[in-house]
Amino acid sequence: MNIYFCGSIRGGRQDVKIYQKIVQKLQTYGQVLSHDDVSEKGEDAVSGGDEAIYDRDMEWLAQSDVVVAEVTQPSFGVGYEIGQAMAMKKPILCLFRPSSGRVLSAMIQRAEGKLGRPFFQVRDYEEEDVEGVMENYFGELTKI
């Protein structure tokens, strides 16, 4: 299974430790298609620049069987990828931490009803529960 992971880069890297935890867990379900650099800096210096990043990520999105997005830290890129993945009719799991004090965009929160479960889901979670949330999701996904 190819899994595309979305997480904020230029939107802010505050949650990078949580992204690393999510990616580690996703690797137990399949191949994770995501930029290698889940460090604080991001991958600004990638050769080929922004166009290469865009083309690579759209290709990976097209190749993915499922998309997992951490949406707590707002990011234009993550929102864009979610919209593209919806247009491609990929199953999408959005993970949001209410304890951040943020309120999730209505455009993500209310997209849930539009493709129908289990194709678009938003799950609220706490950091210590994130592995269990993914176990539930992937358990249900394999039954479709």
Ligand SMILES: O=c1[nH]c(=O)n([C@H]2C[C@H](O)[C@@H](COP(=O)(O)O)O2)cc1CO
């Ligand atoms: O360097 C990058 N590499 C990269 O893969 N992306 C993609 C993957 C992330 O899920 C998303 C992050 O978007 P943003 O940088 O607007 O927060 O965009 C985005 C950037 C920088 O915008």
